[in-house]
Amino acid sequence: xxxxxxxxxxxxxxxxxxxxxxxxxxxxxxxxxxxxxxxxxxxxxxxxxxxxxxxxxxxxxxxxxxxxxxxxxxxxxxxxxxxxxxxxxxxxxxxxxxxxxxxxxxxxxxxxxxxxxxxxxxxx
Numbered sequence: 001x002x003x004x005x006x007x008x009x010x011x012x013x014x015x016x017x018x019x020x021x022x023x024x025x026x027x028x029x030x031x032x033x034x035x036x037x038x039x040x041x042x043x044x045x046x047x048x049x050x051x052x053x054x055x056x057x058x059x060x061x062x063x064x065x066x067x068x069x070x071x072x073x074x075x076x077x078x079x080x081x082x083x084x085x086x087x088x089x090x091x092x093x094x095x096x097x098x099x100x101x102x103x104x105x106x107x108x109x110x111x112x113x114x115x116x117x118x119x120x121x122x123x124x
Contacts, residue, residue: 002027002113004078004095009118016085016122022078022095022115029076033103035111036069036080038091038120045094047105049080060105062088085122092117 008020020036035050049059049069057069068081078095096103096111104110 002029002032002097004097004113004115006093006095006115006118009093009120011121011123012085014086014122014124017081017083018085018120020080020082020093020095020118020120022080024076024078024097028073029071029078029097030073032097032099032113033101034069034071034078035096035098035103035105036078037094037096037105037108037111038089039094039117040091043091045108047108048093050103050105051078052102054101058105082120085120087122087124090120090122092119 002024003026004022006022033053036048037045039045051069066084070079094117095115097113
């Protein structure tokens with residue numbers, strides 16, 4: 001089974017950029033649909049961006065045009081490039097994988113595997 005590990009979080013000024021990485025061990029990411037979720041203190045975990053197994057990408061409205069999800073198969077790594085960050089983007093970001101053709105951003109329960117998370121803090 002796949003074991004995702006996130007990295008790349010940190011503190012950044014508003015309007016800045018960060019790149020999150022999710023490197024997987026145990027299996028190839030080609031077999032999975034993948035997604036990034038985030039969870040702010042006191043809130044539910046919410047979907048941010050998903051990459052279906054066929055390469056189709058989807059985003060929630062709040063990050064459309066600012067965030068880009070991508071994958072490098074030879075590195076077995078999923079990325080989330082985040083631009084024009086705003087304080088509302090502050091959260092713990094989690095990488096998720098599902099052994100199916102798609103992973104729903106509205107249903108975290110559809111993910112089979114989770115990383116431990118990486119904190120993103122945007123300072124105004």
